[in-house]
Amino acid sequence: MKKKIGVLGIGLAVILAVNAPVYAQQKAVVKKTATSTGKKIDGSLIPNDPNVKIGKLSNGLTYYIRKNSEPKNRAELYLATRIGSLMEDDNQQGLAHFTEHMAFNGTKDFPKNELINYLQKAGIRFGADLNAYTSFDHTIYQLPIPTDSIALFKNGFKILANWAGKIVMEGEEIDKERGIIIEEDRQRGKNAQERMSKQLLPLLLKGSRYENRLPIGKIDILNTFTHDKIRNFYKDWYRPNLQAVIAVGDFDVAQVEQMIKDNFSGLTNPANPRPRLSHDLPDNKEPLVKIIIDPEQQYNVAQIMYKQRGNVTKTTADYKKSLMYTMINSMLGSRFQEIMQKGDAPFIQAQSSFGAYQGGLVPNINAFQTVAVSKSGATLEKAFTAALAENERMSRYGFLQSELDVIKKNIESSNEKSLKEKNKTSSIAFVKKYQSHFLTGSSIPSTEYSYELTKKTLAEITLAEVNALAKTLITKENQIIIVQAPEKEKASLPTQAQLLAALKNAGNNVTAYVDNSVNKPLLDKKPVAGKVVSERKIDAIGVTELTLSNGIKVLLKPTDFKNDQILFKSFSKGGSSLATDANFLSASNAGLISQLGVAYFNPTQMSKLLAGNTGRAGAYIEDLYQGYSGSASPKDLETAFQLVYAYATNPRKDNELFNKTLSDYKVSLANKGADPGSVFSDTVQAVLSSYHKRAMPLSVADVDKISLDEAFNFYKDRFADNSEQVFVIVGAFNPESIKPLVETYIASLPSLNKKQNFVDNGVNPPKGKVSKTVYKGLEDKAAVELYLHGDYEYNSLTNVQLNAIKSALEMKILERLREKESGVYSPQVGLSISKYPTAHYYFTVSFSCATANVEKLIAAALDEVKHIKDNGATNDDINKFKSEEQRQLELSLRDNGFWLNYLTGRLKNGEDMTSLLTIKDRLNSVTVESTKAIAQKYLNEDNYIRLVLMPQK
Known part of the structure; x- marks a missing residue:
């Protein structure tokens, strides 16, 4: 059920970043040194943090080392270089970025694909963790790595040193990578933004070297450059006096410094180094x-x-x-x-x-x-x-x-x-x-x-x-x-x-600004408090469950992951699924009411009222659920709870702002048909819902039917009875000290003690085989989305098996479509499993490519699907999956957001909240044979949807 107006997001289609201010960029870094009290700001140099060890090797390589235990047993290893596209000769345009790609295609100590293979076995994900990027004047390589394996950790520095001076640049690998980089250009460009940028950049960068050194380079050069051009670029510019190693993590600083010396001291600079020029x-x-x-x-x-x-x-x-x-x-x-x-x-x-x-x-x-x-x-x-x-x-x-x-x-x-x-x-x-x-x-x-x-x-x-x-x-x-x-x-x-x-x-007739602040309290008076009527401990996961006098349940999960963060979310069944077909358009957009402010305060006035206060909260209405969410520092949690109470009991009915939101969205919809991606996305939405009227994309005519009165009344109806709300609160608090706030603002929420549920309105994907091609767009660029799906008997053991298949298929699709076929840049494999309103699963394979390669690449993707179906995942891929899952779980268990979503998800699905404790058993149950059995059951083409976007004929 998708007929909802989201926040209006406009891509301004210009290479423009209204930047985070310098202040915001500088704050979170830092530790104890001399304070600055006592003197007026005098322009003196800001001293470096003494907790970071900064050094330089005799060959000019700089290093930064800092011990930091968040996250535990992890380190961030970076190779930073002052090397980018500005250093390229005319016949090397694009080769700085190409060099970055080659760092993953074979080095002295890690031939061919061995580097990625080695790291994946250690649970490090290619792309998500292991990555790099190239800009005009720098290239950055990143390697987050565990520190609880000394051998793996030591090899992290060997890998950085290989990138710094030991990339092999085999001719065969260079030629294979050409197509991948051209596909990267296609995936990110071949659209209105790129076409307009090509006209804008000569103006924005006029008269500078930047104008003719875009990092992606020139396609004709990428296709035809001889191998010596990129080898020369690497030899000229990848040198220690333009490089820095940055190591921050849970380790011993002295040992890390020695590792850097051992791995990087042997790197040398050219006898006659080319000057690195600055450009203006x-x-x-x-x-x-x-x-x-x-x-x-x-x-x-x-x-x-x-x-x-x-x-x-x-x-x-x-x-x-x-x-x-x-x-x-x-x-x-x-x-x-x-x-x-x-x-x-x-x-x-x-x-x-x-x-x-x-x-x-x-x-x-x-x-x-x-x-x-x-x-x-x-x-x-x-x-x-x-x-x-x-x-x-x-x-x-x-x-x-x-x-x-x-x-x-x-x-x-x-x-x-x-x-x-x-x-x-x-x-x-x-x-x-x-x-x-x-x-x-x-x-x-x-x-x-x-x-x-x-x-x-x-x-x-x-x-x-x-x-x-x-x-x-x-x-x-x-x-x-x-x-x-x-x-x-x-x-x-x-x-x-x-x-x-x-x-x-523009300045004609301008007058001074008038502040519209409202000098009133958020709540006119404190609500009459309810009570905690029962309490249950779930010691295995450190959770306390409270039952309140109005029927609401509250789960408390105190943590020490952050010192100043509390997150919360609630849900109860119903949502817009309860709307009739007649008022569905208004009801499905009733969530907009929470964007209008509360009580006397519109959103701007609310921001002024909450100045200096971290307490934030809001209400939401989804397809199947409605509820509240928010966050706060411990000192401001009362404010966040007051907002919950205000959104429940005193929502704001602002006709002007509501109609302005609808009017702006109509402009977006009116022009949406010009964009190929939007047209394709609407088609995907329609096909996946079998063109159900409650799930079709919004049209301008639909927006005209949305009524503020109907939306407001539906909102009030959904929050009139909170007796079945379940709150999950996670973060830096003491359960006993939080109870009075819970009783005052949560136990007092209106309650009618009705039994509620959501409704299955029959929004389901089509059965059988479906194929649809959309013809829209001016460029040689195709988008492909393939779906294998079906009904599902939801259970946690099968979920893990399906995730293992998804992981293996992701690796095989990447190897086949990117590395072997050189036909795509970043193919995606997805898995979606839902339990309600009816249990269903989707495997998805998606990619963009040249139009001439669509059929070949779809066939290759389905061939990899068939291979896993016939043989199961390989032992190697299963081990990689298990390592990645275990490593990600280690990080997740120290994250408030993870626990909030985990507990909420288990409660919605009626699952055991302690199932996390047995995840290793479920991972250990994954074998070649188990994945083969599951793949044969679920990776079938009985329900297969093929959707393709092609340029217009």
């Missing part, structure tokens, strides 16, 4: 304007960028400035959100933000970027002008003290949380900081230093300083204006002259 982006005095249309573009988008020189955060003064930019972004973002909630909003979406230009692709270039999305080409000029007017309002009148107070409270709260979680910081968070330090020279302070510096800086920052900095964001030079729109809107789009006029006149 030139200024432009006059505005650069580009209007781009494409038949598959879905939205009308206008954007302006004001480029500025930037610098890396190294001093306390740098940090203060970055913090003020964060404040500006947040306050301006709140203003835009407030406008977008109004029925007469001039744009569907809009935002302004200061950050790294083009997502940081060009070092030390920042930009103040504004983007606006309109309903049509004819209204784009108005939307663009309105967005620019908000910038002018900020520049001319500044922000209010009340706005600054809100963001200061939020930053203070985040700062406190970072300090509380200092010994629970994940290793990967430290890795990212050290990687940035190596590549850019950014500071890496300790947690304590960062905490004190943030605290002091917040106290010093004044409204006048923030407003003065805001005035510098709009510059007279380095302006770039871009419009992207559907081809059908071509005649109604604003001209270059109109866009420039909008830029010039």
Whole structure:
């Protein structure tokens, strides 16, 4: 049952990243060193965290080592290199990225596919764990690895050293990889975004080397380069003085330092190394304007960028400035959100933000970027002008003290949380900081230093300083204006002259901002508390079950995985399945009511009310269930529970915001038919539900039938009786201390003590063999989705067997379609098992490829399915599956989110909550023969769905 409006997500189809502010990027890293109290921010250098050991070998290789026990018995090993596509010669374009691929295709100590094979046997997943990426100026290799096996851990450093200087580059392997990289380009591109980007990048990167060195390279070069070109690239640039080893994890620092010396000291630099040059982006005095249309573009988008020189955060003064930019972004973002909630909003979406230009692709270039999305080409000029007017309002009148107070409270709260979680910081968070330090020279302070510096800086920052900095964001030079729109809107789009006029006149008639905060409490009064009437311990998994006086059950799972995190979720049966066919469209979108706010507060006012408070909660209505979910720091859990009570008893009926949401979604639906992926996705949805009217994709006509009154009444009906709600609460709390809050806000939820269940409305996949091809799109790009499915007798033992088959099939499909056929980049194999409303399973195989290869690759995929059906999974693949499952379970058992979902899932399905304790027995039951028996039963083509997207004829 899919007829629901989700959050409107618009892909802006430009290589644009409104970046996370510098403040957010710098906070979670750090440990104890000198504090910064007592002195005013003076611009002094921020000291490096003494808990990270930074060294350099005689050959120039840098290393960062830090002991960190989150997660336990794990380490993150990274090889960071200052090597990217900017280093390529004209006849090597794409070979930096190609070299990254070759690192997994044979090295001196790990020939051919041995490296991946070895790591998979150790439970390390290719792609999900073991991976790499290439950018303009750097290439990063990542290897998360267990530390409880000393042999495996030592080999981790050998692997990094092999990548650093021992890649073999066999000719046969090079030639096999060409097709894979071309398919990577096809999978990620061959769409409207890529076509428009090819027109945009010469403008955005004009006059720089970046313009002609996109990491993917040129297809003709990738197809034809001789082997010596890539070997020369590797020999010239993969050298220790451009590389760093980063090791963070649960290990002994001295031993790791010795491992690095043992493995990397023998690497040498070229006798006459090629200079690594820095590259810049030139200024432009006059505005650069580009209007781009494409038949598959879905939205009308206008954007302006004001480029500025930037610098890396190294001093306390740098940090203060970055913090003020964060404040500006947040306050301006709140203003835009407030406008977008109004029925007469001039744009569907809009935002302004200061950050790294083009997502940081060009070092030390920042930009103040504004983007606006309109309903049509004819209204784009108005939307663009309105967005620019908000910038002018900020520049001319500044922000209010009340706005600054809100963001200061939020930053203070985040700062406190970072300090509380200092010994629970994940290793990967430290890795990212050290990687940035190596590549850019950014500071890496300790947690304590960062905490004190943030605290002091917040106290010093004044409204006048923030407003003065805001005035510098709009510059007279380095302006770039871009419009992207559907081809059908071509005649109604604003001209270059109109866009420039909008830029010039945006500040006309702008007045000062007025704060709309509501000065009321979240709840008018505390509810009359209920009681805990019984209690049951499930000691095997550390859970306490409470039964409340209103019938609600609460499961408490206290943990020490995080110091400052509590998560909760609840459910009861019913959901939109209980809606009649007549009111289904409105009822299935009743979840939108929870997005309108509660009581007196719309979403913007709610954000202001909760400034500095981590307590968050909301309500949801799904097909089969309804319930609540939320999170909080322990100190703010009462607020989160108050929100639960408010969403249950006092939802907000906001006609203006509800209709604005529907209106915006209609624009999305009206243009959806232009995008091949959307058309194909709608077809998949329709076919898999046998074209059932309750599961068809929404149309514009459907949205017109959605009624606020009907949605609101259905919402109230679903939450009028909470007696069968089951809450799961996981995190940093004491069960005894949490009981009073549970009694006050959960035991008081309205209860009618009715017996409820969901309804099976007959939304089922088609039986037999189904084949459908959709013809949509301009490029040589096909998408394939294959489904083997059927009814199922749900049980945990068979679930594990099916997962083992899925894992084996995933490896075989990857080996066959990618490595042998060189016909795909990243094929996917999925397994979906559901128990309700009727038990069913789906195996899926999906990939994108060249249109000429569709039939060949489908046949190859089905051949691999048949092979597993005839023979079962191999011992080798079964062992890999078991290792991966056990390694992932070790991590999951230390994660609050895992326990929340695990317990909720078991309760929904009526399964034993302690079944986790016997998972190893079920894994041990997986054998070649068991997988063969299960495969023969479930990997059959009695129910086979073949769906293909091809370019239009």
